Amino acid sequence: MRELGAAARRASRVLARASSAVRDEALLRSADLVEQASDRILAANHTDVAAAEAGGAGGTALDRLRLDESRVGAMAAGLRQVAALADPVGEVVGGWVRPNGLRITQVRVPLGVVGIVYENRPNVTCDAAGLCLKSGNAVLLRGSSSSLASNRAIVALLHEGLDKAGLPAGAVGLVEETSRESAVEFMRLDGLIDCLIPRGGPSLVSAVREHATVPYILDGAGNCHLYVDAAADLAMAGSIVANAKMQRPGVCNALETLLVHRAVAADFLPGLPGLLGGVELLGDAATRRLVPTASPADEEAYATEFLGPTLAVAVVDDIDAAIEHISRYGTGHSEAIITRDLNAANRFTTEVDAAAVVVNTSTRFVDGEQFGLGAEIGISTQKLHARGPMGLEALTCVKYVVQGDGQVRS
Amino acid sequence: MRELGAAARRASRVLARASSAVRDEALLRSADLVEQASDRILAANHTDVAAAEAGGAGGTALDRLRLDESRVGAMAAGLRQVAALADPVGEVVGGWVRPNGLRITQVRVPLGVVGIVYENRPNVTCDAAGLCLKSGNAVLLRGSSSSLASNRAIVALLHEGLDKAGLPAGAVGLVEETSRESAVEFMRLDGLIDCLIPRGGPSLVSAVREHATVPYILDGAGNCHLYVDAAADLAMAGSIVANAKMQRPGVCNALETLLVHRAVAADFLPGLPGLLGGVELLGDAATRRLVPTASPADEEAYATEFLGPTLAVAVVDDIDAAIEHISRYGTGHSEAIITRDLNAANRFTTEVDAAAVVVNTSTRFVDGEQFGLGAEIGISTQKLHARGPMGLEALTCVKYVVQGDGQVRS
Numbered sequence: 001m002r003e004l005g006a007a008a009r010r011a012s013r014v015l016a017r018a019s020s021a022v023r024d025e026a027l028l029r030s031a032d033l034v035e036q037a038s039d040r041i042l043a044a045n046h047t048d049v050a051a052a053e054a055g056g057a058g059g060t061a062l063d064r065l066r067l068d069e070s071r072v073g074a075m076a077a078g079l080r081q082v083a084a085l086a087d088p089v090g091e092v093v094g095g096w097v098r099p100n101g102l103r104i105t106q107v108r109v110p111l112g113v114v115g116i117v118y119e120n121r122p123n124v125t126c127d128a129a130g131l132c133l134k135s136g137n138a139v140l141l142r143g144s145s146s147s148l149a150s151n152r153a154i155v156a157l158l159h160e161g162l163d164k165a166g167l168p169a170g171a172v173g174l175v176e177e178t179s180r181e182s183a184v185e186f187m188r189l190d191g192l193i194d195c196l197i198p199r200g201g202p203s204l205v206s207a208v209r210e211h212a213t214v215p216y217i218l219d220g221a222g223n224c225h226l227y228v229d230a231a232a233d234l235a236m237a238g239s240i241v242a243n244a245k246m247q248r249p250g251v252c253n254a255l256e257t258l259l260v261h262r263a264v265a266a267d268f269l270p271g272l273p274g275l276l277g278g279v280e281l282l283g284d285a286a287t288r289r290l291v292p293t294a295s296p297a298d299e300e301a302y303a304t305e306f307l308g309p310t311l312a313v314a315v316v317d318d319i320d321a322a323i324e325h326i327s328r329y330g331t332g333h334s335e336a337i338i339t340r341d342l343n344a345a346n347r348f349t350t351e352v353d354a355a356a357v358v359v360n361t362s363t364r365f366v367d368g369e370q371f372g373l374g375a376e377i378g379i380s381t382q383k384l385h386a387r388g389p390m391g392l393e394a395l396t397c398v399k400y401v402v403q404g405d406g407q408v409r410s
Numbered sequence: 411m412r413e414l415g416a417a418a419r420r421a422s423r424v425l426a427r428a429s430s431a432v433r434d435e436a437l438l439r440s441a442d443l444v445e446q447a448s449d450r451i452l453a454a455n456h457t458d459v460a461a462a463e464a465g466g467a468g469g470t471a472l473d474r475l476r477l478d479e480s481r482v483g484a485m486a487a488g489l490r491q492v493a494a495l496a497d498p499v500g501e502v503v504g505g506w507v508r509p510n511g512l513r514i515t516q517v518r519v520p521l522g523v524v525g526i527v528y529e530n531r532p533n534v535t536c537d538a539a540g541l542c543l544k545s546g547n548a549v550l551l552r553g554s555s556s557s558l559a560s561n562r563a564i565v566a567l568l569h570e571g572l573d574k575a576g577l578p579a580g581a582v583g584l585v586e587e588t589s590r591e592s593a594v595e596f597m598r599l600d601g602l603i604d605c606l607i608p609r610g611g612p613s614l615v616s617a618v619r620e621h622a623t624v625p626y627i628l629d630g631a632g633n634c635h636l637y638v639d640a641a642a643d644l645a646m647a648g649s650i651v652a653n654a655k656m657q658r659p660g661v662c663n664a665l666e667t668l669l670v671h672r673a674v675a676a677d678f679l680p681g682l683p684g685l686l687g688g689v690e691l692l693g694d695a696a697t698r699r700l701v702p703t704a705s706p707a708d709e710e711a712y713a714t715e716f717l718g719p720t721l722a723v724a725v726v727d728d729i730d731a732a733i734e735h736i737s738r739y740g741t742g743h744s745e746a747i748i749t750r751d752l753n754a755a756n757r758f759t760t761e762v763d764a765a766a767v768v769v770n771t772s773t774r775f776v777d778g779e780q781f782g783l784g785a786e787i788g789i790s791t792q793k794l795h796a797r798g799p800m801g802l803e804a805l806t807c808v809k810y811v812v813q814g815d816g817q818v819r820s
Contacts, residue, residue, distance in 0.1 A: 013663050013737070017761060099784055102775060111793050112763060141493060190619075194793050209600070209623045215794045236816040243818035327423070349811050353522060361814025365512060370819065371810075372508055383521050383807040385624045385795040400533040400781075401759050404771025406646040408653035409780065 001177060001183060005140060005192030007170030008113045011304045012138040014168055016110050020087035022165050023133055029159025031079035037157055038072040044153035045122060052120075053145050065120045065147055069264055075126040077127075078375075082130045085374045089136045108396045111137030115214065117142045117186060119200040122150035128199070129172045131377050135395035138171045140193060142186045145178035152176075185374045187212035195395075197378060209279065217394070220381030222252030222333035223305045224363045227322040227348070229339035230263040235361065237268060237338040242275045243362040244336065250307050251336050252379060253366045257302055258320045265290060265315045270383035272313070279309045286315035302329045319344055323351050332381045334358055334366040347407040355381055355388035411587060411595060417580030418523045422548040424578055426520050430497035432575050433543055440571025441489035444536065445565055448482040452648060454563035455532060462556050474730065475530045475557055485536040485564075488785075492540045495784040498802045499546045513813045518806045520546030522604035525624065527552045527596060529610040530795030532560035538609070539582050541787050545805040550603060552596045555588035562586075575608045597622035605805075607788060627804070630791035632662030632743035633715045634773045637732040637747035637758070640673040646770065647678060649750040652685045653772040660717050662789060663744050663776045667712055667722040669732045675700060675725045682723070689719045696725035705729055714730045729754055730756075733761050742791045743767055744776040763792055765798035 001020055004384035015023065034041065045067040052065055055297070088108055089214075095105035114137045125141055129244025143151045152175055159169040175186060187196060187208060194218040198208045208216055222376035226244055228237045244255035269290040272281065282297035294313065301312045316322045326335050336358035337348040349357045349377045356366040366389065373391030380386045425433065439678055444451065455477040477572045498518055524547045526538045536549055542549035553561045555783035561584055569579040585596060597606060597618060606626040608618045618626055636654055638647045654665035670678055679700040682691065691697075691709035704723065711722045712735070726732045736745050746768035747758040759767045766776040776799065778786025783801030796804035 013761065013763075016763070096782065098780070101779075102771060104781055213619045215792055217794070234815070238778055239818055240549075240816065247819055324730075345813075351423065353423075353426070353519075354809070356810040356812055358812045359814065361512060361812060361817045362819050363814060364819040365817070366810070370512075371510070371514060372506065382625055384627070385772045387807050388810045397797050399764070400766040400776070402766055402768045402771060402775060403755075404769065404775075406643070406650065407771045407775070409657055409772050409774040 001175055001182065002192065004173040004175060005189050007168075008138040008140050008173045011168045011170035012110065012112045013170055015133070015138055016112075018136070018167060020089065022167065023136065024083040026133060026162045026165035026167050027083040027130055028080045029164040030130075030158050031076040031159040032081070033160050034072060034076040034079065034154070041072055041150065041153045041157070042067060042069070044149040047149045047338055048122075048147050049080075057146070061120060065122065065150075067150065068120055069182055071123060075123055078127050079130045082134045082311070082375050085134065085392060088396050093398055100407050101404065102407055105401045106398045109399045111395055111397050113138045113140060113192060114263075114395060115140045115142065115186065115189065115193040115196040117183060117196065117198045117200070117204065117208070118144070119204070120144045120147045122147045122154060124199055124385060125151045125154045125174075125263065126158070128377065129155075131392060132395060133171060135392045135394055138173070140173045140175060142183065142190075143178070146179055148178065183207065184211045186333055187214060190214055197380065217378070217386055217390070218382050219332070219378035220261040220329045221305045222254070222379070222381070223256050223303070223329060223331045224253060224334045225257045225259055225326050225330060225335070226255050226336040226338065226363065226366040227259040227316070227319070227326070228261060228264060228268055229319060229337055229341060229344050230261040231341035231344060232264060232338040233340060234264060234268050238271065238275050240336070240338060240360070240362050241272075243265055244364055245276055245279060245311055246309075247362070247364050249309055250408065252305075253363045254307070255311065255363055256304065257314070257329065259314050259316050259325055260287075261319075261322070262286070262315055262317055269313070269315075276311065278335070279311050281311055281313055287313045305331070311344075318346060323348065326352055330354060333379065334363040336361070336363050338374050355379065372389060411585055411592065412599065412602065413600050414583040414585060415523070417578075418548040418550050418583045418658055419602055421521045421578045421580035425543070425546050425548055425581055426522075428546070428577060430499065432577065434493040436543060436572050436577050437489045437540055439494040439574040440540075440568050441486040441493070443567040443570050443806055444482060444486040444489065444564070444635060448479060450483055451482055451560065451563045451567070452477060452479070453557040458532075458557050465744060467556070470531060475532065475560075477560065479531055481533060484574035485533055488537050489540045492785050493545045495544065497544070497801060498806050503808055510817050511814065512817055515666045515811045516808045517811055518803075519809045521807050523548045523550060523602060524805060525550045525552065525596065525599065525603040525606040526612070527593060527608050527614065527618070528554070528605065529614070530554045530557045532557045532564060535561045535564045535584075536568070537786065539565075541785055541802060542805060543581060545802045548583070550583045550585060550596075550599075552585040552593065553588070558586065558588065563721065593617065596623045597626075600624055607730065609788065627762055627790055627796055627800070628792050629788035629790070630739045630743070631715045632664070632789070632791070633666050633713065633739060633741045634663060634744045634746070635667045635669055635736050635740060635744040636665050636748065637669040637729070637752050638671060638674060638678055638724070638734070638771065639729060639747055639751060640671040641754060642674060642748040642749035643750060644673075644678050648681065648685050650746070650748060650770070650772050651682075653723055655689060656687055656773055657772070657774050659719055663773045664717070665721065665773055666714065666716055667724070667739065669724050669726050671729075671732070672696070672725055672727055679723070679725075686721065687782075689721050691721055691723055693723040694725060697723045715741070729757060733758065736762055740764060743789065744773040746771070746773050765789070
């Protein structure tokens with residue numbers, strides 16, 4: 001693993017010097033290869049899927065693992081889409097001259113080596129490698145044992161694409177050790193990994209917090225709230241609640257808890273079951289008086305990211321109570337208010353501490369593509385380095401260049 | 411400790427809403443109090459110093475701990491200087507409108523609660539609190555047991571200053587448990603500390619890497635290099651080497667290793683002992699042929715941040731060898747080249763991976779105040795969030811504000 005890391009480190013220096021035309025060439029060649037050799041990827045994936053089925057896997061796990069022509073096509077299209085984006089590397093972020101004549105500039109540069117630890121989605125192999133190469137980084141990929149054959153097939157094609165562009169294979173390293181111990185070893189490759197990004201569930205995130213000694217960015221949970229203010233347009237609130245909860249309930253920017261101002265509860269809540277067909281409602285006492293079909297919500301319900309057709313509901317006395325509830329249970333992802341009151345909107349956006357605060361629209365828009373970032377490596381719920389949807393810029397850092405003509409410090 | 415953290419969390423919400431005028435008022439009131447009550451601080455410090463002396467402390471440790479009128483005056487002046495800086499909070503970093511009409515802005519906001527773990531310099535208590543309050547953050551301070559009385563006296567005055575400005579005392583929390591276990595507990599205050607900044611030596615930094623589960627920024631070591639290129643102005647090189655090594659040898663941006671191109675070694679190196687009076691030179695074989703007084707340099711010498719009057723020297727064949735040496739031994743802090751060759755300067759600034767790459771001037775300029783940042787909380791040698799000298803901006807993060815008028819995602 002350390003050898004793979006050292007090769008990635010060497011490759012990162014080549015990538016940092018390579019022009020974006022060369023890096024794009026590697027992406028486009030890889031896209032062609034993935035498309036042309038899709039049968040190789042699918043055969044390898046078939047082996048993985050058969051082994052997983054024999055091992056008793058099923059449902060979502062199997063669905064995540066399985067590739068088909070259309071998913072492989074999406075991988076190739078993703079590489080081309082990323083190649084077409086603007087290169088973040090080389091951007092001059094700022095610059096000034098000091099009174100002693102020193103010229104200082106801040107230039108955007110690649111991070112170096114990005115480590116991705118992920119679960120059994122083989123498409124992450126291709127997507128993450130594409131984003132890292134575009135931003136001038138080498139990548140070390142550490143997927144799960146269940147997808148190893150698929151990952152090997154994909155990485156072999158990426159190596160061919162790199163080679164055709166004259167770039168070293170070390171730029172995309174696949175860690176083949178998949179034990180739990182090896183995951184911990186991966187998180188402690190000090191000096192070899194400049195930034196670790198875990199893509200997976202809460203247990204992976206907590207393993208990173210506990211064991212990682214390399215710098216990391218967490219793509220955390222989204223216990224997202226929507227607050228219907230006293231001054232809300234209730235028709236708008238209804239359509240946004242339905243969208244935020246139901247358009248894709250399994251993702252991190254979906255709505256999990258609805259807070260309704262006491263003054264509009266009697267007008268808004270009785271219609272909720274009709275708006276949210278098939279969604280189980282959990283409510284406090286005030287909610288259940290207005291929505292008799294709702295089950296009681298306990299402390300845990302408000303703390304849960306359901307990622308499915310369940311919604312916790314609470315009636316609050318005022319915007320202060322709504323903000324207090326969010327600060328207690330929120331995970332700092334996306335928090336929304338529906339209101340026509342400018343002061344309420346301003347207070348909410350100022351006082352709620354989250355990656356994205358959303359006024360009169362759906363939390364589902366908090367997403368790299370919807371924001372126009374072009375691509376997304378994840379949504380950060382931490383505050384350092386990157387917060388919210390992360391595009392290519394999150395895979396870069398800034399370097400100071402100081403130019404003088406002999407100045408010394410006195 | 412958790413109670414103090416919870417109080418800081420509550421205070422952070424008040425600070426995030428407070429205007430910069432109110433926060434500056436707290437800083438200015440505190441500065442006045444520190445000045446007026448300097449005798450209280452000095453009496454407390456006297457207790458700390460006496461206890462440390464009785465415990466056998468001496469030299470640097472005692473010097474760092476000891477306060478006098480002038481150091482207390484500098485603390486007050488520091489608070490006033492920070493109050494006079496521009497407030498980073500509220501800056502609109504970017505903004506755009508999406509095709510569906512969503513208006514997206516990125517706004518600079520405080521991190522929330524900043525944790526500082528530091529050793530026995532009581533002035534850090536005041537300086538760090540000032541920077542955190544200026545940037546709208548609450549701060550949790552965890553100093554050493556040897557400076558506890560001094561820290562209590564300083565924090566009591568800061569609490570008075572906060573109170574006079576109508577801000578809660580929880581905004582500055584002093585952790586009084588100073589055992590090793592409590593340091594680890596401090597680094598694991600998940601949900602209470604948004605960013606941990608250790609101010610101390612390598613053992614503190616490695617403890618943070620090992621134990622911290624809260625996000626952190628490392629202020630790492632500086633094994634800084636200066637490369638004298640074949641095309642260097644050797645008179646300039648001499649004056650810059652002397653400045654970088656000798657102007658203040660004990661700090662992280664001081665020079666530790668000198669690399670000299672083979673073509674100019676015979677012209678440059680024999681004069682080195684004359685330029686660097688009192689500095690012990692350690693060199694490779696080629697250096698020692700030209701500088702007979704130099705002792706042999708081993709692998710370890712090149713890897714050492716001496717922080718004192720010692721300089722490692724090596725003769726290199728070309729700029730590639732210089733860059734290779736730096737990538738092997740450097741700590742990513744500040745790396746300098748002296749050259750008149752544009753191509754060499756461009757290669758060095760592009761290919762050397764460090765927080766600051768410096769052309770034709772001294773590494774000693776890599777510093778928040780010298781860069782014009784107004785104040786410095788440290789110099790980051792990591793790549794995420796902040797790299798290089800960290801001013802107030804490093805104590806902030808960015809929040810997305812998304813405004814719509816009823817848009818839903820299809």
